[in-house]
Amino acid sequence: xxxxxxxxxxxxxxxxxxxxxxxxxxxxxxxxxxxxxxxxxxxxxxxxxxxxxxxxxxxxxxxxxxxxxxxxxxxxxxxxxxxxxxxxxxxxxxxxxxxxxxxxxxxxxxxxxxxxxxxxxxxxxxxxxxxxxxxxxxxxxxxxxxxxxxxxxxxxxxxxxxxxxxxxxxxxxxxxxxxxxxxxxxxxxxxxxxxxxxxxxxxxxxxxxxxxxxxxxxxxxxxxxxxxxxxxxxxxxxxxxxxxxxxxxxxxxxxxxxxxxxxxxxxxxxxxxxxxxxxxxxx
Numbered sequence: 657x658x659x660x661x662x663x664x665x666x667x668x669x670x671x672x673x674x675x676x677x678x679x680x681x682x683x684x685x686x687x688x689x690x691x692x693x694x695x696x697x698x699x700x701x702x703x704x705x706x707x708x709x710x711x712x713x714x715x716x717x718x719x720x721x722x723x724x725x726x727x728x729x730x731x732x733x734x735x736x737x738x739x740x741x742x743x744x745x746x747x748x749x750x751x752x753x754x755x756x757x758x759x760x761x762x763x764x765x766x767x768x769x770x771x772x773x774x775x776x777x778x779x780x781x782x783x784x785x786x787x788x789x790x791x792x793x794x795x796x797x798x799x800x801x802x803x804x805x806x807x808x809x810x811x812x813x814x815x816x817x818x819x820x821x822x823x824x825x826x827x828x829x830x831x832x833x834x835x836x837x838x839x840x841x842x843x844x845x846x847x848x849x850x851x852x853x854x855x856x857x858x859x860x861x862x863x864x865x866x867x868x869x870x871x872x873x874x875x876x877x878x879x880x881x882x883x884x885x886x887x888x889x890x891x892x893x894x895x896x897x898x899x900x901x902x903x904x905x906x907x908x909x910x911x912x913x914x915x916x917x918x919x920x921x922x923x924x925x926x927x928x929x930x931x932x933x934x935x936x937x938x939x
Contacts, residue, residue: 724918725754729765761833805867
């Protein structure tokens, strides 16, 4: 994997242990394991390498002199997680390039990507498939969790089945969206008819307030659920969502990155932001 010989690796490990003064690996038959000190050293090494990558990224960005504009379409469950850090990095290095953001759901935004009204689409994906003329890239995976307001009677339950929550009001994506079809499929997998008492809303702020004033049930990405739970606003329910809608991808038209330097650079910023998200311990 390293494209070097085994003795060369052993020599480098021995040199590293000479510098550190203590063992950094332990051997068990034909396998190697990091010692506690070795694991800590590896953490520092990753930070140093990441900082070098960021330095190269910043120098490249400043030298490129990117200008122009990028129009983004994004689903509401991804926007607050991924876009703030991506846009901040983009604007830091290209202050005169314009960014516009449209929130919606995949079915509504995709035709705008095809027509050229949007340069980039970022969405959670259910049953991914190839799309003619469209490039797509996986960004990260994060589970969705079922949440309620703290006053909801379900919040006091340590054990729940899907049948316990189906009769409550549910805040869900629009009926014609990919996300809504995925939710319906999730209930079907649990041998249940989807909820009849529903509210279709894509507004995170509105959904949180509705869960505060009524016994509604909703879905949030795990990282956002953890943030709002720490503020005492919501409670995550002990229900397994089986990883549905956990994968986030971005989409753009073929050959567009060769003609739109702002989009090409924004994708680099998106990749940088995604690497930070991948360090979140989901599960």
